[in-house]
Amino acid sequence: MAKFQSLHDAVAENIRDGDTVAYEGFTHLIPHAAAHETIRQKRRDLTLVRMTPDLIYDQLIGMGCARKLIFSFAGNPGVGLLRRLRDSVENGWPHKIEIEEHSHAAMANAYEAGAAGLPCAIFRGYLGAELKRVNPNIKSVTCPFTGEELAAVPAMNPDVGVIHAQKADRQGNVLIEGIVGVQKECILASKRSIVTVEEIVDDLNPHPNACVLPHWTVTSIAQVTGGAHPSYAQGYYPRDNKYYIDWDPIAADRDAFLAWMEENVLKVGPEIFASRVEGL
Amino acid sequence: MAKFQSLHDAVAENIRDGDTVAYEGFTHLIPHAAAHETIRQKRRDLTLVRMTPDLIYDQLIGMGCARKLIFSFAGNPGVGLLRRLRDSVENGWPHKIEIEEHSHAAMANAYEAGAAGLPCAIFRGYLGAELKRVNPNIKSVTCPFTGEELAAVPAMNPDVGVIHAQKADRQGNVLIEGIVGVQKECILASKRSIVTVEEIVDDLNPHPNACVLPHWTVTSIAQVTGGAHPSYAQGYYPRDNKYYIDWDPIAADRDAFLAWMEENVLKVGPEIFASRVEGL
């Protein structure tokens, strides 16, 4: 049964040191505010899961929150590489994180299997690809009807799934529209969940086949206007492309990064996000 | 690329004697008109696939079109048993059809795997259930991570998938709304497909995450107003519950059945369906 609470309390109650946490969102609806709150609360030893780690993972890793990263594509979309991630993997700053690397198909199937209560996912994957040499979590299964060998990966069941969505109603039912990514699977697969929303409304008025998470599948809901910025919320504000471009030089330098984090994350609270999307 | 044609031509071109044909629709949007056209064209030796065979399968079986039935629940919803199916299985009239029986979960997963291009589906199924004793197409696979034994069934890939939908646009993109069942999976899993629609419109105006089949996934589209009757089309006409109730005594008697089929199927054409939903 979804509990309405502040983002501070939602993170404090649900995300613990050492947890496996998936902050999902496929370009759209990335839960930036929730990731920043996690950094402010100084979580440590997290296993971070995400198909497309981008700025928030660069920030979580650079601030020393992560022990391990499970992912399939780590980049600043349309801009380049993640420099804090590189610094950790290549130079061990602030420490070297462990990497578990998959393909998108594997991650998407792993979340799907996690949501479906299965122990593993099977798919036609990794043919000729070298990841299976370096990732022991890529195995295979033989089709009992055709003899075809299919790739298998363990189901993904994070301790906590974190997403941003357009709205919740007062019972805590959540509506996600547009590019829905793997968010529904992420929440259904996770033991606990935090959903930040743009607004809380009396009635979701959803299309009959819209992507809706019933209130009894969500642990905590926090309203954070603009909480996806610089990602976007379809129907609310567009992607702040300039912010992504500007991130590159900040992330390139350890001191610039730390100063930026101090100013833009540690010293502020979730309410700052509303002002960041004004006029976009 | 979807071809617009009459229902007569769509059935004539796509459904051949001996084919495996799935007429899907989960209570909602059952393609009655297309099944009746198949009966009029006297197809033989069909393997009929459907999660919930109801009146149209009673009719196809009673008229001698079917060699085999693959299914998971055969009944007249809310009314009782299928008397023509029973007469075939219990008494061999007009001939004894072969049965391949699954659970709903197995059929839904088999269509899903078919749509996903996999050779088989795995799921947590049939535990302690006796169907696996009588159906050699129920096997198992061991999870390479946990050792759990999971049920496996072959993917379902019919020669022809047949569904009824609310509308198509002039490019042949198809919109399905409401209870969408396994229709999308059925069409994507099938080698060829026929979609009957209530109407053809300039613009589908779909919700971004609505259930839409792009025109290049559909073989033939035929407009048949009322083509789901006595099933229903959400937004167009309700279910004709009385028709389902009235079917029971007709199906109970071979002569009454044959007379009814002559009058209501063989002597008429698809255009009759429009009049059947008037005033519902």
Added chain:
Amino acid sequence: MDYKPDEMMTVAAARALKNSDVCFVGIGAPSAACNLARLTHAPDITLIYESGTINTKPNVLPLSIGDGELCETALTTVSVPEMFRYWLQGGRITIGFLGAAQLDKFGNINTTIVGDYDSPKVRLPGGGGAPEIAVSCGEIFITLKQTPRGMVDKIDFVTSFGFGKGGDERERMGIKTKGPSRLMTDLAIWEPDPVTKEFTVTSLHPGVTRAQMAETVGWEIKYADSVAETPPPTEEELTVLRDLKARTAAAHGGKTA
């Protein structure tokens, strides 16, 4: 108020449901019971039909598992593969409600055939969702009218698994859910014995005798040490149930589910 055994059965089944339950609802008696619960003591109960309709609040009882009413009053409607994968197999359902053509004392159910599978005396509808409902839901409620042909010593086919031959067979098979925890008939309430898992009468409906029970059940009945009398339907329960059935009859043109 006067009531029929059938009404007592529905009321007894409804009472077993909690406000916090997430129910996978079958058509017929289960659907009536679940909606009666929703309209009386469990207004927030979550009802899910296998057609994909989630958190549905039908104003009349559906005739089929996929009536338009279910979709129109649902929070959301998902595809059938998603229903069976994410919602049922995903372990999100607390109560699965099943009926039966044949039931044995260990809660194993047959809805497949009477007689031999290959040349059956009666070809029944088959399992539908039941084989996986029986093992994926937190627990299973069964509801049916007692008849010697329905409640039999040995069922002809195990469509869905209850406790097998009883005892810890279910656990030994690696099944983690509770299984059939309650059987509500027109005459009594039954619960599995904690050790043997045999269905045991824990409550008789008002006026029902043990002789009546013996006539309607094909096995030797076990009674709990202390057998309660089921409280009769309250005026509210009966009024709400009859109103629901009257609305349903009006909507379906004279026939009720």
Added chain:
Amino acid sequence: MDYKPDEMMTVAAARALKNSDVCFVGIGAPSAACNLARLTHAPDITLIYESGTINTKPNVLPLSIGDGELCETALTTVSVPEMFRYWLQGGRITIGFLGAAQLDKFGNINTTIVGDYDSPKVRLPGGGGAPEIAVSCGEIFITLKQTPRGMVDKIDFVTSFGFGKGGDERERMGIKTKGPSRLMTDLAIWEPDPVTKEFTVTSLHPGVTRAQMAETVGWEIKYADSVAETPPPTEEELTVLRDLKARTAAAHGGKTA
């Protein structure tokens, strides 16, 4: 009209696409080429981005794979698991478009690491959709700028499979799709030799010399018996491409994909 090598590359890639193609589009050069094709000779081409957007017709090029523009102009948007299961693995895509950080002469691609996997010199973004795009799409088009660091004799890591060590290795592995059938760079068009599967230059862009080619490629280049000269971009192609880039720049606040 004057044009840049980069424009020639995009135009050459666009020309390879047919009106009936269903394309799985990556960001950057592939996205520009696919949309150029759509806005010129292939108006009905189906573009699919891995964010779930199907039959999308963006008016400006997206900066990311999941820009709002892609969803707003799409016929429909599906979930990411559905995209990879029903649409990519389902075998519905005719052309997969890939870029590369490192490419070898058999079309094997590395976008994972430079150096050793466990202690890399450069940690690249990783494979994303590429490992399965490379084998599930009917055929693969590759586009990148020629540099000796990009087109290397031996890639550091096989992120996605092309023809392996060449010959019939792909078929022997049971892969039924064609693999990399065309490589379009800023200097040339390459196609795999029918037998050895080694990428072979079949067309040089106007003014490009074999010396220039040798400087930008880290293996010994094979040329086809008759090497064509790529027709230069037409005025229409250049105008449409530049308009698209200008609209994109305006929309993205001064930066283009």
